[in-house]
Amino acid sequence: MRHEKVDVIFQAAVQVFAESGFDQAKMDDIAQAAGVAKGTIYYHFKSKEELFVGLMNEGMKRLIDCARRSIAVHDSPAEQLKALLHAHVHFFIQNEKLAKLVLNEAFGTKERQQQFRAKIREYLNLIQEILQKGMETGEFQLEHPQETASAVFGAASVVVLQKIYSLEQYGTQASVEAKIPAMIDSLQRVFFSGLTNHKT
CATH class of the missing domain: 1.10.357.10 (Tetracycline Repressor, domain 2)
Incomplete structure (x- = not known):
């Protein structure tokens, strides 16, 4: 079963990518929107590219x-x-x-x-x-x-x-x-x- 935090990260990433576009989106903003530490995102995804x-x-x-x-x-x-x-x-x-x-x-x-x-x-x-x-x-x-x-x-x-x-x-x-x-x-x-x- 996929970690529940991944769903939270995905929901936040949709918001940030939709508002800022891929190039301007920052992992810090995604982490803040998801309410998790940036390190938590990198635990599941090696890069912004992989997350996207x-x-x-x-x-x-x-x-x-x-x-x-x-x-x-x-x-x-x-x-x-x-x-x-x-x-x-x-x-x-x-x-x-x-x-x-x-x-x-x-x-x-x-x-x-x-x-x-x-x-x-x-x-x-x-x-x-x-x-x-x-x-x-x-x-x-x-x-x-x-x-x-x-x-x-x-x-x-x-x-x-x-x-x-x-x-x-x-x-x-x-x-x-x-x-x-x-x-x-x-x-x-x-x-x-x-x-x-x-x-x-």
Whole structure:
């Protein structure tokens, strides 16, 4: 079982990295936010880099677990894709700061992202499996499941991120959550109009 202090450190790191960015974030600030000594962080993570990668991987792991739980109750690939979109939007809305970090890093180019991108690939593979299953059952009509999986991830992520930023100045968590049905409906209409010959 992972040490409970790691969760506390992760929560603090999300806050500091989201506010300051990786380069400007300081381990002292993370330690202060976590209410632990800086040495405690270094006991679990050798460097800021390792902490950041661990945080990103943990965030993606939680998203993947959330998506898997959501699709597990459905047999139809179409229903599984709907469930995944629903889980994706809800997860990132409920974890706004983590969403910003994950999505900024997903489209970045730095070397520290190599391990994190492996976790992104795991999520894309999950989406691709749903799409390929839908192709086999005849529910989906597409020629490039790998590229389509990336499109699903990208579109769903940008829709959420745009909404978070647009409401950041004057909105509340409740006002963002109120937009969830519209975001999910828009994503489903975009993808299912292209994947199938019938309306959702």
